[in-house]
Amino acid sequence: MMYDFLFQFFAATAILAGVIMVTRKNPVSAVIFLVVVFFATSGMFLMLDAHYIAAINLILYGGAIMVLFLFVIMLLNLGHTDSEDLRGPFGGLIGGAVAIGFLGLLARLLVGDAPAAASVVPAGEALRAATAEQGIIGVVARPLFGEYFMVLQVTGVLLLAAIVGTILLAQRKHA
Amino acid sequence: MSQSLGLAGLGEPGLIAVFVSAILFAIGVIGVMIRRNAIIVFMCIELMLNAANIALVAFSRMHGVEGQIFVFFVMAVAAAEAAVGLAIIIAIFRHYEVVDLDRFRLLKW
Numbered sequence: 172m173m174y175d176f177l178f179q180f181f182a183a184t185a186i187l188a189g190v191i192m193v194t195r196k197n198p199v200s201a202v203i204f205l206v207v208v209f210f211a212t213s214g215m216f217l218m219l220d221a222h223y224i225a226a227i228n229l230i231l232y233g234g235a236i237m238v239l240f241l242f243v244i245m246l247l248n249l250g251h252t253d254s255e256d257l258r259g260p261f262g263g264l265i266g267g268a269v270a271i272g273f274l275g276l277l278a279r280l281l282v283g284d285a286p287a288a289a290s291v292v293p294a295g296e297a298l299r300a301a302t303a304e305q306g307i308i309g310v311v312a313r314p315l316f317g318e319y320f321m322v323l324q325v326t327g328v329l330l331l332a333a334i335v336g337t338i339l340l341a342q343r344k345h346a
Numbered sequence: 347m348s349q350s351l352g353l354a355g356l357g358e359p360g361l362i363a364v365f366v367s368a369i370l371f372a373i374g375v376i377g378v379m380i381r382r383n384a385i386i387v388f389m390c391i392e393l394m395l396n397a398a399n400i401a402l403v404a405f406s407r408m409h410g411v412e413g414q415i416f417v418f419f420v421m422a423v424a425a426a427e428a429a430v431g432l433a434i435i436i437a438i439f440r441h442y443e444v445v446d447l448d449r450f451r452l453l454k455w
Contacts, residue, residue, distance in 0.1 A: 178359045182366045189370050189393060193377040198385055205389050208370070212396055215363055221403045224417050231421055232396065236428045243432045244385060247439050256383045266376035273372035277365060298407055311414050319415055326422045333426035340433035343440075 178218050185211035196252045198244045202237055209233040220298050222307040363404035370397035384435050384445040388428075395424045 185208050192204035209232045216225035244250055257263075301310045315323055370393060377390030399417045406413025439445055 175358065178362060182362050185366055186369050186373070189373040192393070193373055193381070193386075193390065198383060201386050201389060205393065208393065209396065212400060215359075215366070215400060216403050218359060219363060219403050219407050221406065221414050221417070224399075224403055224414050227418070227421060228396075228399070231425060232392070236392065236425060239428060239432060240385065240389060243435060247436065247445065249383075249385065249445060256381060256386070258380050258382060262380040266379040269375050269379065270372055273368060273375075277368055297410060301411060310411055311418065314411060314415055315418065322419060326419060330422065330426055333429050337429045337433040340430065340437050 174218065178215065181211045181214040181218070185215070196256055197250070199241065199250045202240050202244065205240075206233050206237050209237070220302065222302075223311045360404045360407050363400050367397045367401040367404065370394075370400065382446050382448055384438070384447050384450075387447060388431050388435070391431075392424065392428065395420060 188204045188207035188211065192201050192208065195201040195204060209228060213225045213228045213233065216222075216228055298310070305313060374390045374394035374397060377393065378387050381387050381390065399420055402413040402417045402420070404413075406417075435445060438450060442449055
């Protein structure tokens with residue numbers, strides 16, 4: 172009961188803050204509401220038995236990346252309201268069409284008879300058993316450093332490329 | 347009712363999470379459509395990546411831990427993308443003194 176209520180609270184907070192974030196004219200308040208979205212999302216991750224993902228979502232997204240966004244907004248002095256920001260009726264029309272399309276898809280999922288999933292593990296049981304056996308970190312770290320080790324290495328190369336690219340892009344040309 | 351959803355094994359919270367994921371993704375798409383400020387468009391892209399993460403975590407509850415591994419890699423790519431994207435925005439701002447996407451039409455016909 173408490174679990175369901177809390178989960179629905181996090182879900183509603185995420186959607187509400189997302190809507191507010193898209194409609195804010197001031198970039199700084201948009202960043203603040205995006206942080207609220209990430210906090211609510213982390214709550215949902217926590218309740219879906221993804222403890223490690225919840226932690227790095229808070230630290231990496233809610234902390235590091237959002238601070239980076241705020242830093243760029245303040246560095247470029249964009250922290251003021253700009254009424255030119257929202258597109259005219261044409262953009263609104265496309266946005267509304269996309270929203271109606273998505274809501275139609277969701278409604279179809281709710282009322283239509285989609286084929287039932289063939290065979291599924293009871294929700295959360297396998298994951299909870301693995302977490303009890305290997306611990307919160309171990310359940311993610313074991314496949315990461317075993318089966319997906321090559322992917323992890325490639326991700327490291329990608330991050331290195333991103334570092335080099337960022338320095339190259341952001342440096343002054345005549346320096 | 348949940349039998350007709352094709353997501354029967356997901357449980358009630360998992361089902362809500364998939365719906366929240368779809369709605370947040372739609373909000374992100376709408377944001378990209380209706381905003382001109384490059385930084386806010388970029389934040390909407392982050393919102394869409396986050397929506398994908400919610401769906402992956404919800405399904406990882408049903409299919410094993412691989413979904414969380416994918417979320418880990420999505421986050422790594424998103425961090426790299428944020429750093430490079432913001433560097434591009436800074437470089438563009440230095441040139442044009444604005445971050446209005448309608449003003450950048452070098453690659454548009």
